[in-house]
Each structure stands twice: as structure tokens, then as C-alpha cells.
Amino acid sequence: MPYLNCAVLTVGTLAQRHQPTIPTPDGLLLRPWRAEDVPAVYEAFQDPVMHQWHIRAADSEDEVRGWIDEWRQEWEKEDKAQWAVVDADSDQLLGRVALRSILLDEGTAEVAYWTVAAARGQGVAARATTALSRWALEEIGFHRLELMHAVRNVASCRVAAKAGFALEGTKRSALLHQDGWHDMHMHARVQGD
Template sequence: MPYLTRPVLAPGALARVPQPALPTGDGLVVRPWRAGDAPAVYAAFQDPAMHQWHLRACDSEEEAAGWIALWQASWAGEREAQWAVVDEGTDALRGRVALRQILLGEGVAEVAYWTVARARGQGVAARAARTLSRWAFEEIGFHRLELFHATANEASCRVAGKAGFALEGTKRSALLHPDGWHDMHLHARLQAD
């Protein structure tokens, strides 16, 4: 049975080109992960705030290296795309930004991010999310980007707003964290915004 509409993005929209590095224009670079980032990823996940708002723990640099290998390979599969957010001058890790739950045919993906403890409060996540969103809309042609966070995570809610994601609603009891079920805010940006 044929569809009545054409796919927003065709298969290969991402994988046909190498994963890009995206300068934010203000001192950060959103770049593909490298094997040498494993120690910094492991260190980032030793922060208690990461355990509060994320569902995974990282028990060793070897485990972080395995994650990075998966993140690097995920570009070709076009289901998710992960980037390191680094200082433009020093290449020091400041965080991570990603497109997850990519649905090319619908032109939709989810934006996710985290920052290392020493980079919080400096606008790193918002700058990275804005840069990634601009690229996803203007260079690739996504129609809609969504962003979810626990309603109790007020800092993440501020990041979403600063990155241009409008609050659309609350998904009740939507994600199980170590301390129980969390309501989740749904934010979104459209290409036309």
C-alpha cells in the first residue's frame, strides 16, 4: 500500500557524508567523538549529577571507550548521531550533544545533551544544542527536533528554552530513574521557528 506523502528525508541523508565538526562561533566545537576521549567521558560520569539525571553509569575507561566506538559507528546506521562538545582552543571535553531516535522519513529526531561539572553554568549545552539544531534544519532538512528532560531538572529546562525549544507539555511518569518514575517535559523546535 503506497504512502500518500513522500519521506521528509531519504535514507542516506546523514550517512552519505562524513560526520561533521560544527563550530559554535563562540569558543566551542561540536565534533565527532575520538577514541582518546574515553578518559574524559569516564571522568564526566563520576559526577553525582550525572547519576541523578542519566540512566547509565560508566565504571571504567574501557567501558567509555566501548561507548565511543558505538557512537562512532552509529552515524552510518542513521538512528542516532553523537558529538563531543569541546573547547575550541584546548580540545578539552565540555559535554556531549546528540540526535537520538532519528526518524528520517518523518524528519524528526530527539536532541540530548550533558555537560561536565566544570562546564555547567557557562551556556555550553544551550550553545551546542543551538548549533546542532541549526545544522540539522539548514544542512540536512529535519522538520522537527524534540527534547525531553525530567521536570525536576530545572537547569535542563532552562537550557531547552535558551536553545529555542518551546515547552509543549508533560509526559506523566514517563521515565524510570534510580529514584523512581519521573514526569518528563517535552520541548520542540520546528524548522520554521
């Protein structure tokens, strides 16, 4: 049975090109992950704030090495795409930004991010999310990007708003964290926003 609509993006849209490095106009660089990032990622995941809002923990640098190998391979699979967010001058790791749940045929993906403790409060997550969103919507041709965060994570709500993601509603009891089920705010940005 034929589909009535054409795919928004075709298979190979991402995999047939190298994962890009995306600069921001204000000193950040979104770049593919490297093996050298292992110690900084491990350190970031020792932060209690990461444990509060994320569902993963890092028990060892070997475990993180496996994550980075996985993150680097995800580009080829086109279901996720992950970047290290670094200072453009020093290459110091400041965080991560990603497209998850990529559906090429529908032209949709979910944006996710985190920052290291020392980078919080400096607009790193909002600046990186804005740069990634522009690239995904304007250069690649995604139609819709979604961003979800726990309702109680007020800082993430500010990031979403600063990055141009409109609040669309609340998904009740949508994600299980260590402390129980969390209601999640759903934000989105579409082409033309």
C-alpha cells in the same frame, strides 16, 4: 500499498556524508568522538549529578571505550548521531550533544546533551544544542526536533528555552531513574522557529 507522502529525508542523508564538525560562533566545537576522549568521559560519569539525571553509569574506561566505538558507528546507521562538545582552542571536553531516535522519513529526532561538571553554568549545553539544531533543521532538513528532560531538572528546562525549544507539555511518569519514575517536559523546535 503506497504512502501518500514522500519521506522528509531519505535513507543515506547522513550516512552518505562524513559526520561534520560544527563550530559555534562563541568558541565551542561539536566534533565526532575520538578514542582519546575515553578518560574525560569516564571522569564525567563519576559525577553524582550525572547519576541523578541520566540512566547510565560508567564502571571503567574499557566500558567507556565501548560507548565511544558505538557512538562513532551510529552515524552510519542513521538512528543516532553523537558529538563531543569541546573548547575550540584547547579541545578540552565540555560535554556531549546528540540526535537520538532519528526518523528520517518523518524528519524528526530527539536532542540530548550533558556537560562535564566544570562546564556547567557557562551556557555550554544551550550553545551546543543551538548549533546542532540549526545544522539539523537548516542544513540537513529535519522538520522537528524534540527535547525531553525530567520536570525537576530546572537547569535542562533553561537550556531548552535558551536553545529555542518551546515547552509543549508533560509526559507523565515517562522515564525510570534510580529514584523512581519521572515526569518529563517535552519541548520542540520546528523548521521556521
